[in-house]
Amino acid sequence: MDVFLELALILIIAKVCGYLATKIRMPAALGQLVGGIIIGPSILHFVSYSEDVHLISELGIILLLFLAGLETNIEEFRRVGVPAFLVAVGGVAVPFFLGYVSALLFGYSKVQALFLGGGLTATSVGLTASILMEMKKLKGKEGTTILAAAVVDDVLGIVILTILVALNTEGHVYIEDLLILLGEVVFFFTVGILLGTPVIKETLKLSSKIELPETVTAFALSIMLIFAYIAEKFQIAGITGAYLAGLIIAQTDEARRITTKIMTIAYSLFVPVFLVSIGIKSDVRVLLHAGTFALLYSFIGIFGKIVGCGAGALLAKFKPKEAIRVGVGMIPRMEVALIIANVALTEGVFDQGIFSIPVAMVIITTIITPPLLKWAFTGE
Amino acid sequence: METLLMIALMLATAKLLGWIFEKLGQPVVLGQILGGLIIGVFAESNEIIREFANLGVLLLLFLAGIESDLSEFKRVGKPSILVAGIGVAVAFLFGFLVSLPFVEFHEALLYGAIMTPTSVSITVRVLMELRRLRTREGTTILAAAVVDDVLGILVLTIVISLLREGSIHYDAVIEILIEVAGFLAIFLYLGPVLAEKAFKKISRIDLPESTTTFAIVFLIFFAYLAEHLNLASILGAYMVGLTLGQTSYKKRVESPINILGYSLFIPLFFVEVGMRIELGYILHAGVFAVIYAMAAILSKIIGCGLGAYLSGFGLKPSLRIGIGMIPRLGVELAMLAMAMASGIIGADALTVAIFMVFVTTIITPPLLKWIYSKE
Numbered sequence: 077m078d079v080f081l082e083l084a085l086i087l088i089i090a091k092v093c094g095y096l097a098t099k100i101r102m103p104a105a106l107g108q109l110v111g112g113i114i115i116g117p118s119i120l121h122f123v124s125y126s127e128d129v130h131l132i133s134e135l136g137i138i139l140l141l142f143l144a145g146l147e148t149n150i151e152e153f154r155r156v157g158v159p160a161f162l163v164a165v166g167g168v169a170v171p172f173f174l175g176y177v178s179a180l181l182f183g184y185s186k187v188q189a190l191f192l193g194g195g196l197t198a199t200s201v202g203l204t205a206s207i208l209m210e211m212k213k214l215k216g217k218e219g220t221t222i223l224a225a226a227v228v229d230d231v232l233g234i235v236i237l238t239i240l241v242a243l244n245t246e247g248h249v250y251i252e253d254l255l256i257l258l259g260e261v262v263f264f265f266t267v268g269i270l271l272g273t274p275v276i277k278e279t280l281k282l283s284s285k286i287e288l289p290e291t292v293t294a295f296a297l298s299i300m301l302i303f304a305y306i307a308e309k310f311q312i313a314g315i316t317g318a319y320l321a322g323l324i325i326a327q328t329d330e331a332r333r334i335t336t337k338i339m340t341i342a343y344s345l346f347v348p349v350f351l352v353s354i355g356i357k358s359d360v361r362v363l364l365h366a367g368t369f370a371l372l373y374s375f376i377g378i379f380g381k382i383v384g385c386g387a388g389a390l391l392a393k394f395k396p397k398e399a400i401r402v403g404v405g406m407i408p409r410m411e412v413a414l415i416i417a418n419v420a421l422t423e424g425v426f427d428q429g430i431f432s433i434p435v436a437m438v439i440i441t442t443i444i445t446p447p448l449l450k451w452a453f454t455g456e
Numbered sequence: 457m458e459t460l461l462m463i464a465l466m467l468a469t470a471k472l473l474g475w476i477f478e479k480l481g482q483p484v485v486l487g488q489i490l491g492g493l494i495i496g497v498f499a500e501s502n503e504i505i506r507e508f509a510n511l512g513v514l515l516l517l518f519l520a521g522i523e524s525d526l527s528e529f530k531r532v533g534k535p536s537i538l539v540a541g542i543g544v545a546v547a548f549l550f551g552f553l554v555s556l557p558f559v560e561f562h563e564a565l566l567y568g569a570i571m572t573p574t575s576v577s578i579t580v581r582v583l584m585e586l587r588r589l590r591t592r593e594g595t596t597i598l599a600a601a602v603v604d605d606v607l608g609i610l611v612l613t614i615v616i617s618l619l620r621e622g623s624i625h626y627d628a629v630i631e632i633l634i635e636v637a638g639f640l641a642i643f644l645y646l647g648p649v650l651a652e653k654a655f656k657k658i659s660r661i662d663l664p665e666s667t668t669t670f671a672i673v674f675l676i677f678f679a680y681l682a683e684h685l686n687l688a689s690i691l692g693a694y695m696v697g698l699t700l701g702q703t704s705y706k707k708r709v710e711s712p713i714n715i716l717g718y719s720l721f722i723p724l725f726f727v728e729v730g731m732r733i734e735l736g737y738i739l740h741a742g743v744f745a746v747i748y749a750m751a752a753i754l755s756k757i758i759g760c761g762l763g764a765y766l767s768g769f770g771l772k773p774s775l776r777i778g779i780g781m782i783p784r785l786g787v788e789l790a791m792l793a794m795a796m797a798s799g800i801i802g803a804d805a806l807t808v809a810i811f812m813v814f815v816t817t818i819i820t821p822p823l824l825k826w827i828y829s830k831e
Contacts, residue, residue: 079507080507080510080511080514080676080679080680081676081677081680083676084672084673084676084677084680087669087670087672087673088670088673090669091658091661091663091666091669091670092661094661094663095661095662095663095666098662098663104663127503127504128504128507128508131459131504131508135460138460283471286471286472286474286475287475287478288471288474288475288478288484288718289714289718290714290715290718290719291471291475293715293719294467294468294470294471294718294719294720294723295467295468295471297464297467297719297720298463298464298465298467298468299464301460301461301463301464301467302461302464304460305460305461305464314460337715337719339664339665340665340668340712340715340716341715341716341719341720343663343664343665343669344665344668344669344672344712344716345669345672345716348669
């Protein structure tokens with residue numbers, strides 16, 4: 077029962093802090109992050125962040141990306157294919173390079189510098205998606221580009237992680253391994269789209285014949301969960317799988333009905349928990365003794381994405397303002413950065429001191445994104 | 457991550473088997489339990505899924521509460537109160553007495569309590585088919601079901617609380633009765649007014665689904681409070697639903713919670729119940745299970761029939777009403793799950809009770825059709 081009580085507290089924080097944030101004209105997500113930090117271990121230590129809350133938060137981000145997929149304008153999505161690719165590549169290359177070089181300059185070893193650079197590459201699009209959805213900008217050109225770029229970015233992130241681990245343990249990278257990895261990723265997307273589309277269509281058609289309450293919604297949820305699960309099996313992020321499922325369902329007749337129902341489910345329970353959970357998991361005490369390099373590193377994290385992604389967008393003939401919006405949207409880092417840091421820690425590349433650097437960067441990029449996005453997207 | 461796949465599988469099973477049972481003219485819930493039984497052969501549920509299922513129970517009772525109209529209570533005439541009241545009393549007595557030779561005293565109390573509430577959804581469907589719902593008998597059954605729900609929840613709450621106290625003596629009984637009465641009084645008198653005020657404030661938060669979120673918060677909070685007072689959490693959930701149903705926010709809360717409940721948590725709950733059944737136990741407790749199910753059927757026919765007869769129905773109409781009140785479903789299972797969650801009963805009691813649920817719901821439609829064919 078205590079688990080539920082914790083859940084109730086998180087929900088209250090989500091709605092009240094979210095509301096307060098909107099009163100000072102900030103995205104609700106910012107209030108929810110801050111609320112999470114306050115009740116989390118860094119300050120009040122009210123919540124223990126149990127398994128159940130973790131699963132609800134996990135489902136929150138999955139639902140968020142599923143919704144993002146459902147809301148995506150397919151025409152727009154096709155149009156932004158090339159720009160999104162350029163944005164993703166720019167957004168990976170520039171932060172990696174800057175992070176690597178500056179780490180070397182600060183006296184870190186070559187391997188450590190590689191891991192630090194790698195930690196800056198992968199964007200975590202959940203936060204941006206929630207804020208853009210709140211501002212009703214997700215369907216636009218920039219929003220669609222960000223989502224599509226995040227998919228590419230996710231794949232690049234796995235490649236980088238694989239390379240880093242191989243370099244560290246074996247000293248070199250086997251090209252075959254990379255090809256197999258890429259082959260698997262391609263396999264996932266091709267089969268997911270070619271086989272997934274008809275299967276999903278038929279499943280939904282069948283489910284709409286079942287006259288039990290909320291059957292179509294339940295089946296849409298099942299499809300989303302299965303896609304997320306399979307994606308994870310292919311080492312792709314679960315959210316990318318959920319996004320793909322959303323994109324496919326968006327093209328069926330049931331899309332509109334499903335979207336409103338999923339909205340209700342997501343926003344009444346799961347998404348608020350996800351956003352507060354980010355705050356709970358951010359132990360801001362890390363910032364106190366992370367040192368100067370952590371600050372520089374975080375700055376590179378922010379600056380690198382704006383420059384790298386922005387340059388990619390400019391190359392694709394986006395206007396400067398649009399390019400900045402895309403760059404800002406790609407700033408937040410989360411899971412992958414932490415995974416890379418964790419791998420480095422367990423492999424003995426990082427000690428606790430260095431480990432806190434990417435952790436600090438994750439917190440800083442997360443907190444700075446909501447106001448920056450608000451600023452970038454206001455005023456046409 | 458395996459949990460995600462498990463949830464997907466449970467959801468799809470719930471809807472598919474529920475549908476098949478619906479087509480066969482059987483209650484959806486039975487299909488879902490059966491689905492759970494099948495999944496249970498291959499896979500085990502885990503702690504997290506169980507918590508999700510528990511949330512499903514709370515949502516189920518919340519919805520039961522929000523759907524029941526308090527003004528209907530006032531309109532319910534003497535016949536329905538007699539039918540429900542005597543039905544509950546006789547069922548409790550029967551359940552208790554037939555269990556006594558097989559289990560210990562305190563467990564027998566629980567077996568008695570489990571037998572009390574009726575779930576008339578299947579009866580309603582059969583009567584609709586027979587075009588007999590809009591008769592005096594039909595409306596009496598419907599109204600009695602409303603009273604019966606509340607009485608059942610109260611009986612079970614009291615028994616669970618007693619068992620929690622450990623020893624059963626008069627002080628404890630009186631203490632619990634006072635607590636329950638206090639809980640009810642506060643909710644019924646102050647609840648709607650306070651809830652109206654609270655939700656007026658809350659609805660100023662213009663984030664998506666804020667009222668729904670706070671309905672969940674209140675639900676959790678009062679379920680916890682009830683649990684903390686050593687009452688059953690289901691009473692808290694039911695009362696929050698009932699209270700919100702009296703406010704002007706009823707519509708705004710009811711449909712989102714319906715979506716949240718029926719697309720995810722409630723089907724998960726019924727499938728999860730099925731996964732917990734231990735089939736081996738049915739064979740083991742064979743005689744007891746059969747006697748218990750028989751007692752469940754007879755007690756309602758006798759108890760509710762007697763209530764109807766006392767309130768002026770003829771012999772045959774009384775029998776019809778009694779038969780209509782036989783089936784046990786939804787709320788009972790929710791109670792069982794809660795009793796299990798608080799460690800009062802084990803998988804054996806669950807299995808016996810579910811056997812009773814299956815028998816009573818499956819036997820009711822043919823019995824009803826038979827008695828109505830004898831006009």
